[in-house]
Structure formats: structure tokens, C-alpha cells
Amino acid sequence: MKVLVPVKRVIDYNVKARVKPDQTGVDLANVKMSMNPFCEIAVEEAVRLKEKGVATEVVAVSIGPAQAQETLRTALAMGADRAILVQTSDDLEPLAVAKVLKALVGKESPDLVVMGKQAIDGDNNATGQMLATLLDWPQATFASALEVSGSKAKVTREVDGGLQTLEVDLPAVVTADLRLNEPRYASLPNIMKAKKKELAVEELASLGVDTAPRLKVVKVTEPSKRTAGVKVETAADLVSKLKTEAGVL
Amino acid sequence: MAVLVIADHDNASLKDNTEKTVTAALKLSGDVDVLVAGQGCKAVADAAAKITGVRKVLLAESAELGEGLAESMEALVVPLMANYDAVLTPATSQGKNFSPRIAAKLDVAQISEIVDVVDGSTFVRPIYAGNALETVQSADAKKVITVRATSFKAAADGGSAKVETIAAPAKPAKTHFVDQKLVKSARPELTGAKIVVSGGRAMGSAEEFQKVIEPLADKLGAAVGASRAAVDAGYAPNDYQVGQTGKVVAPELYIAIGISGAIQHLAGMKDSKVIVAINKDADAPIFQVADYGLVADYKAAVPELMSALAAAGK
Ligand SMILES: Cc1cc2nc3c(=O)[nH]c(=O)nc-3n(C[C@H](O)[C@H](O)[C@H](O)COP(=O)(O)OP(=O)(O)OC[C@H]3O[C@@H](n4cnc5c(N)ncnc54)[C@H](O)[C@@H]3O)c2cc1C
Ligand SMILES: Cc1cc2nc3c(=O)[nH]c(=O)nc-3n(C[C@H](O)[C@H](O)[C@H](O)COP(=O)(O)OP(=O)(O)OC[C@H]3O[C@@H](n4cnc5c(N)ncnc54)[C@H](O)[C@@H]3O)c2cc1C
Numbered sequence: 001m002k003v004l005v006p007v008k009r010v011i012d013y014n015v016k017a018r019v020k021p022d023q024t025g026v027d028l029a030n031v032k033m034s035m036n037p038f039c040e041i042a043v044e045e046a047v048r049l050k051e052k053g054v055a056t057e058v059v060a061v062s063i064g065p066a067q068a069q070e071t072l073r074t075a076l077a078m079g080a081d082r083a084i085l086v087q088t089s090d091d092l093e094p095l096a097v098a099k100v101l102k103a104l105v106g107k108e109s110p111d112l113v114v115m116g117k118q119a120i121d122g123d124n125n126a127t128g129q130m131l132a133t134l135l136d137w138p139q140a141t142f143a144s145a146l147e148v149s150g151s152k153a154k155v156t157r158e159v160d161g162g163l164q165t166l167e168v169d170l171p172a173v174v175t176a177d178l179r180l181n182e183p184r185y186a187s188l189p190n191i192m193k194a195k196k197k198e199l200a201v202e203e204l205a206s207l208g209v210d211t212a213p214r215l216k217v218v219k220v221t222e223p224s225k226r227t228a229g230v231k232v233e234t235a236a237d238l239v240s241k242l243k244t245e246a247g248v249l
Numbered sequence: 250m251a252v253l254v255i256a257d258h259d260n261a262s263l264k265d266n267t268e269k270t271v272t273a274a275l276k277l278s279g280d281v282d283v284l285v286a287g288q289g290c291k292a293v294a295d296a297a298a299k300i301t302g303v304r305k306v307l308l309a310e311s312a313e314l315g316e317g318l319a320e321s322m323e324a325l326v327v328p329l330m331a332n333y334d335a336v337l338t339p340a341t342s343q344g345k346n347f348s349p350r351i352a353a354k355l356d357v358a359q360i361s362e363i364v365d366v367v368d369g370s371t372f373v374r375p376i377y378a379g380n381a382l383e384t385v386q387s388a389d390a391k392k393v394i395t396v397r398a399t400s401f402k403a404a405a406d407g408g409s410a411k412v413e414t415i416a417a418p419a420k421p422a423k424t425h426f427v428d429q430k431l432v433k434s435a436r437p438e439l440t441g442a443k444i445v446v447s448g449g450r451a452m453g454s455a456e457e458f459q460k461v462i463e464p465l466a467d468k469l470g471a472a473v474g475a476s477r478a479a480v481d482a483g484y485a486p487n488d489y490q491v492g493q494t495g496k497v498v499a500p501e502l503y504i505a506i507g508i509s510g511a512i513q514h515l516a517g518m519k520d521s522k523v524i525v526a527i528n529k530d531a532d533a534p535i536f537q538v539a540d541y542g543l544v545a546d547y548k549a550a551v552p553e554l555m556s557a558l559a560a561a562g563k
Contacts, residue, residue: 017377129349161431214358218384229540235553
């Protein structure tokens with residue numbers, strides 16, 4: 001069984017994003033970039049499927065600038081077998097990313113796509129669902145447990161009131177939630193080994209996919225800031241302030 | 250322009266995310282219909298018919314719609330879109346699960362988690378864990394939108410729209426519902442509650458979480474929330490998680506106990522009207538957004554708070 005794992009290079013989750021003064025976007029110059037945390041979880045899950053003997057090959061793919069090769073090397077160091085970069089300097093919207101991934105699925109014919117539920121920059125939480133729709137594959141989003149047996153996958157999902165379990169026929173798209181697993185750190189020997197693994201680079205244009213943006217960014221602004229309030233000395237103080245000053249009790 | 254709002258409900262009752270999403274929809278158009286899809290949910294449709302400003306309620310029922318299968322929701326909504334220019338869904342887990350499918354099928358962008366409507370094609374949405382607000386203009390003929398309900402006031406009751414039953418789509422072939430374990434609670438819904446009491450990693454165990462956070466919440470008639478660390482550690486169920494990748498809340502009062510205030514947590518609660526933090530570390534980042542901070546060990550502070558509330562008649 002072959003597993004395809006789309007991974008995205010994003011601002012590191014520890015870094016607070018700053019809006020550019022000209023309101024054209026977020027300042028990413030000299031900012032630490034990393035693999036999107038949900039994509040790390042997806043890679044980990046795919047590698048575990050391989051370690052269990054369920055998957056035979058794990059292919060990581062990213063759509064982005066040349067620097068996204070670093071992200072793919074991280075995936076390879078975690079245990080992916082090979083990687084594909086679809087290179088572009090454009091910022092693609094989820095629908096465009098899903099269309100590019102569909103084209104890659106056509107070439108690679110995976111049995112399963114495991115990806116992050118959400119990228120922590122765009123925060124769209126949309127790409128996996130769109131990919132499943134375009135492929136007419138079943139989807140199981142926000143997975144906190146994944147069990148593959150034969151031509152089916154059983155997926156436990158984090159839903160509004162608790163947990164839901166679905167069984168989907170393969171091939172399928174699964175998106176990873178936080179509690180699916182705890183991703184490993186790549187060891188130094190594995191980082192070295194990853195340098196020798198295959199990383200193919202393809203130009204976005206060569207795929208012939210329509211990735212024209214549908215949304216125009218008018219501006220990006222800073223949200224109104226909260227300021228620190230006061231410290232209270234005792235719980236009784238707190239209650240009296242909440243009652244009389246804030247009026248929320 | 251006609252707009253379809255997809256109701257949030259649990260087959261038994263309508264959630265106020267729906268009324269809030271209707272408010273967003275009314276900013277786009279005066280012709281707003283509500284779709285109630287589920288099973289055994291006629292009462293929900295009747296409740297939706299009472300929302301002021303709603304033109305008509307569509308009711309579709311089947312087992313798969315009741316289970317909330319994304320494939321079924323898409324198959325139901327996409328043909329309806331022949332009659333609508335926009336579809337708005339509350340950005341719950343359920344909404345986030347199926348709405349992108351509608352967008353992909355219609356070959357349009359999804360405009361995710363809007364917090365404001367500027368005009369018929371221009372919307373504001375948070376990105377980067379709410380550290381930036383993006384104003385986007387859509388060039389698509391049909392708009393597929395998810396709505397951050399906490400950013401809109403609930404439309405009032407007072408309407409009397411007609412409820413029209415429509416056919417449910419065929420069962421999806423490749424997705425099968427196995428089971429569902431929902432947390433039952435008599436407490437208010439986390440995303441709509443007036444008061445939220447949240448506990449963090451400091452609780453140290455599920456027993457402690459239940460002993461400290463829950464009685465305080467019950468005294469205040471509050472919903473219970475948690476940080477990711479508390480959920481990961483198994484102190485609280487997953488649907489309690491507040492934050493960038495959990496639930497977004499904006500209550501009148503948010504009380505954070507033993508929570509440090511990571512960016513991802515703040516993303517889910519910083520629009521609360523009043524924030525209270527109880528933390529033993531005076532430098533915890535949560536104090537930078539708290540209106541009232543109590544630097545104390547929660548083990549002493551929470552019992553004191555319980556008695557102070559009792560003394561104040563709570
Ligand atoms: C420098 C820069 C600036 C940007 N500025 C903006 C902006 O101002 N406004 C805006 O709307 N967008 C902007 N984008 C694009 C935006 O960050 C997202 O790429 C886009 O909106 C996709 O949404 P998402 O990542 O939130 O998707 P989600 O649906 O949240 O992503 C879910 C999953 O899809 C997969 N995935 C997503 N993208 C890729 C990819 N490229 N390669 C491989 N897998 C992927 C991953 O598995 C990910 O976990 C910018 C991007 C860059 C690089
Ligand atoms: C991709 C991604 C998504 C995430 N999404 C979310 C999200 O949606 N929501 C979320 O909450 N987090 C999220 N996180 C995690 C986030 O980064 C933090 O790790 C998490 O919020 C920390 O939880 P905490 O504040 O409970 O724990 P800690 O940061 O460990 O803080 C515990 C606090 O308790 C205090 N304390 C300890 N003992 C006591 C005592 N006896 N009395 C009083 N105070 C005490 C300490 O001083 C400390 O400040 C995400 C992280 C990633 C990478």
C-alpha cells in the first residue's frame with residue numbers, strides 16, 4: 001500500500017506572526033519556518049503504517065517555494081521514502097492545492113492520502129476535504145485514531161460533542177488531528193540518510209492545473225490588542241471586582 | 250441575492266450558532282433560508298422557522314444526515330445551490346467537515362471562518378491563529394462561507410417561516426458510520442456560554458480537573474473548557490479544547506486556571522469580554538490579556554473563590 005503525505009512549510013508555531021506595516025500580509029522575512037505541526041502528525045502516522053508493515057511506500061509532497069525542500073527533507077528524515085516538490089512562488093489557495101494534489105494522485109496512484117487537518121498560517125481547514133471531493137474518494141477528517149485493514153480504514157474522528165468512528169473504503173483521504181500521535185524527532189543518522197533519498201522537483205506549470213486565485217487579499221490588518229488589566233490580591237477581591245466593576249456576575 | 254444558512258443542531262435542539270449565522274447572512278441579503286439536515290429533527294426546523302428574518306426553512310431527513318456524513322451533506326446542498334448565491338455554515342467541526350466539499354464541487358474558494366461581512370463579496374477572516382485579520386474579496390459567482398459564530402449577535406426570535414420538506418440524497422457508497430461517543434452534559438454549550446471556566450496542565454489529573462474546575466463551573470452556571478495540554482494528558486475530553494485548533498469562545502467571562510496562555514490558546518478566547526487568570530507564575534503570558542489576574546496556587550485560590558462566590562450569593 002502506498003501512502004501520499006502532503007506537507008506544508010509554514011511559520012514555526014512558536015513564532016508570533018506580525019502584520020506588515022503596509023497591510024499587504026504577514027512579515028515572513030527572517031522568520032523561522034517549519035513543517036506545519038499537523039503535517040508532522042500526518043507524516044508520523046504514515047511512517048508508523050510502514051513500520052507496522054501496512055504501508056509499503058510513503059511519499060511526501062509539498063507545493064511551495066524551493067525552500068520547501070527543507071520541509072520535505074524533514075519528512076524524509078522522519079521516515080518517508082521519497083519526496084516531490086511542486087515548485088511555485090505563488091501562494092495557492094486550498095482549492096488550487098487540492099487540484100495540484102489531485103494531479104499528483106493521478107500520477108502516483110496512492111491507496112491513502114494522510115494530511116494535516118489545518119495549516120497554522122492560512123487556518124483554512126479545507127484542503128483535505130476538497131481533495132476528497134475532487135477525487136470522489138471518501139474522507140475521514142480530524143482523525144485521532146487510524147486503523148487500516150485490507151481495503152478499509154477505520155477512523156476515529158474528533159467531532160463537536162466527542163468522538164465519531166467511520167469506516168471508509170480505500171483509497172481515501174484522512175486528515176490528522178492533534179491527538180492522532182506524537183511525532184518523533186528525526187535522529188541525526190536519519191537526517192544524514194535523508195539527504196540521499198530521492199527528492200524530485202517539478203514546476204507547477206508543468207502539471208497544467210488551473211491554480212488562479214479566487215480570492216483577492218484586500219488587506220491584512222492587526223486585530224485590536226487587549227491590554228493587561230490589574231492584579232487582584234485575593235479571591236474575594238476578584239469576586240467583588242467582577243460584580244461591581246465588570247458587571248459579569 | 251438569496252442566501253442559504255445551514256443550521257447547527259444535534260437533531261434535538263437548534264444551536265445558537267444558527268441564529269448568529271443568520272445575522273451574518275442578513276448582512277448579505279434579505280432573502281435568507283435555513284436548511285435543517287438530520288434525522289428526527291422536525292422540532293429543530295420549527296425552531297429555525299421562528300428566527301426573525303428567515304424566509305423559509307428546508308428540512309431534509311435521513312440516517313446519514315443524522316450521522317452528519319460529509320458526503321451526504323454535500324450531495325444534499327450542491328443541487329440546492331442552483332437557487333442560492335451564497336451558503337453560510339457555522340464553523341463547527343461539523344461545518345468544517347462538509348463545507349469545503351460544497352466549495353470544491355462548485356469549483357469555488359471557501360471563505361473560512363469569517364468574523365465580519367464588509368459587502369456582498371468582501372469578508373474579514375482571522376489567519377495565523379488570529380494574529381492577523383485578512384480582508385478578502387471573492388471573484389466567484391457563488392460564495393461558500395463558514396462563519397465564526399461568536400463574532401455575530403444572535404438573530405432574535407419572532408418570525409414564522411414555512412417549513413418545506415425536501416428529499417434526502419442517496420446513502421454514500423464508500424463511507425460507513427460505525428459509532429459515536431458523545432459527551433453528555435447538563436452544562437451550557439461551550440461556544441455559546443456566557444461564562445467559561447477552563448483548566449490547564451496544572452490540574453495534573455482528570456480527578457483533579459473534575460474536583461476543581463467542574464464545581465466552580467457549576468456554581469457559575471458556566472461551560473467547561475481546557476487547554477490542549479489538559480486534553481492531551483487526558484484530564485478533559487477532546488471537545489473541551491479551546492484554541493486555534495479547538496473551539497473558539499467569546500463569553501462575557503472567561504476564567505483560565507493553571508493555563509499559561511500560549512498563542513494557540515489565546516487564539517480561542519481572546520475575544521472574551523472579561524478574562525480572569527489564576528496562575529502561580531506572575532510572568533505567565535496569560536496575564537498579558539487578563540483583565541483580572543490572581544497570582545496564586547489554584548489549590549488555595551479556587552476554594553477561596555468558591556466561598557467568596559457563596560458569600561456573594563452565588
Ligand atoms: C508567504 C506566504 C504568504 C501568504 N499569504 C496569504 C494571505 O495573505 N492570504 C491567504 O489566504 N493565503 C496566504 N498564503 C497562502 C496560505 O497560507 C495557504 O497556503 C492557503 O490559504 C492554503 O490554506 P491552508 O494552508 O490554510 O490550508 P489547510 O486546508 O488549512 O491545509 C490543510 C492541509 O493541506 C495540506 N497543504 C496545504 N497547503 C499545502 C501545500 N502548499 N503543499 C502541500 N500540502 C499542503 C497540508 O497537509 C495541510 O496540513 C500565503 C502563503 C505564503 C507562503
Ligand atoms: C499545532 C498546535 C496547535 C495547538 N492548538 C492549541 C489549542 O487549540 N488550544 C490550546 O490550549 N493549546 C494549543 N496548542 C498547545 C499550546 O502551544 C500549549 O502547549 C498549551 O496551550 C499549554 O497548555 P497549558 O497552558 O495548560 O500548559 P502549560 O503551558 O504547561 O501551563 C501550565 C500553567 O499552569 C501554571 N501552574 C502550574 N501549577 C499551578 C498551580 N498549582 N496553581 C496555579 N497555576 C499553576 C503554570 O505556571 C503554567 O503557567 C497547540 C500547539 C500546536 C503546536
